Each structure stands twice: as structure tokens, then as C-alpha cells.
Amino acid sequence: xxxxxxxxxxxxxxxxxxxxxxxxxxxxxxxxxxxxxxxxxxxxxxxxxxxxxxxxxxxxxxxxxxxxxxxxxxxxxxxxxxxxxxxxxxxxxxxxxxxxxxxxxxxxxxxxxxxxxxxxxxxxxxxxxxxxxxxxxxxxxxxxxxxxxxxx
Ligand SMILES: [Mn+2]
Numbered sequence: 001x002x003x004x005x006x007x008x009x010x011x012x013x014x015x016x017x018x019x020x021x022x023x024x025x026x027x028x029x030x031x032x033x034x035x036x037x038x039x040x041x042x043x044x045x046x047x048x049x050x051x052x053x054x055x056x057x058x059x060x061x062x063x064x065x066x067x068x069x070x071x072x073x074x075x076x077x078x079x080x081x082x083x084x085x086x087x088x089x090x091x092x093x094x095x096x097x098x099x100x101x102x103x104x105x106x107x108x109x110x111x112x113x114x115x116x117x118x119x120x121x122x123x124x125x126x127x128x129x130x131x132x133x134x135x136x137x138x139x140x141x142x143x144x145x146x147x148x149x150x151x152x
Contacts, residue, residue, distance in 0.1 A: 003054060005078035009096040016089055020081020030108035033123055034085040035064060040099035047074060047134075047148060049109060049121065054079040058134065060148055064105075066128055071149040074134060 003020055012019045032050040037043070038059075045064055048055040058074035065072065085106065091097045107125035114120075117136040123129055130150060137145040 015095045018083040033109040034106045035104040037104040068152045071147045074146040074148040076144040
């Protein structure tokens with residue numbers, strides 16, 4: 001887990017996004033869960049889960065769903081710093097991710113299971129609640145594509 005890629009992509013003199021610090025310990029007694037609606041060149045939803053001192057992140061091209069018949073593609077992106085869960089506003093034109101960011105859902109979560117190819121989490125948000133799965137589409141390959149869904 002590292003913020004190197006996050007920092008490399010951004011000019012903190014131009015964007016109001018948090019510069020962030022590497023942290024080793026947990027942020028608080030409960031792990032952070034957030035989904036930010038990011039209206040950039042393509043509208044998407046950024047799913048972020050606190051893990052090992054950073055926010056592990058996936059970009060979900062379509063609105064996440066509490067409907068167990070709906071599975072969403074979730075593309076792994078760079079780790080974001082703790083504190084990013086509070087960020088809303090506009091990333092200026094010409095900067096990485098230019099566009100608006102708002103909170104779509106926010107809360108805490110519990111990690112139920114974690115492996116190379118899947119995370120099982122218990123989300124306690126306002127829109128999404130209960131057991132959700134983030135499953136790698138092609139286990140074994142270095143692919144960024146995961147699926148994000150719940151079950152009955
Ligand atoms: Mn984004």
C-alpha cells in the first residue's frame with residue numbers, strides 16, 4: 001500500500017484534494033467506507049475502503065446497487081489517503097480527475113474475508129448495507145477488473 005501513484009498524478013498547488021500522509025495504524029475504531037460520485041470526463045462512482053492505513057479504491061462506471069441481481073464492474077485504481085473520504089468539490093480543469101466530487105454513500109464497514117481474488121465486506125452505509133463482495137474477474141492475472149455486488 002502506497003500513496004506514490006496518488007501523489008504522482010496530482011499537483012497539490014492546483015487541486016484541493018488532500019495530499020495525505022502514509023499511515024500505519026487504523027484511523028479509528030471503525031473502518032471507513034465511502035462511495036464518491038465523481039463527475040469527471042466519464043461519470044463514475046469511487047468505492048473506497050480503509051485498509052492498511054490507506055483507502056483502497058475502485059472506480060465503478062455505473063451507479064452501485066443494493067439489488068442482488070445487479071453486478072457492477074469495479075476497476076482498481078490507486079490507493080487514496082485517509083481523509084479523502086471527506087473530500088467534495090471541484091477538481092480544476094486540466095488536473096487529474098477534473099470534475100466534481102460528491103459523497104454518494106458513507107459509513108463504516110467490517111472486513112469479513114480477504115484473499116487475493118476477493119473481499120467480503122459488511123457495509124454500514126446509508127444506501128448500501130449488509131454483505132457485499134468485491135471479486136476479481138480473472139484470478140491469477142494482473143487485471144484491474146473486479147465485480148462489486150451483494151447477494152440475497
Ligand atoms: Mn474518480
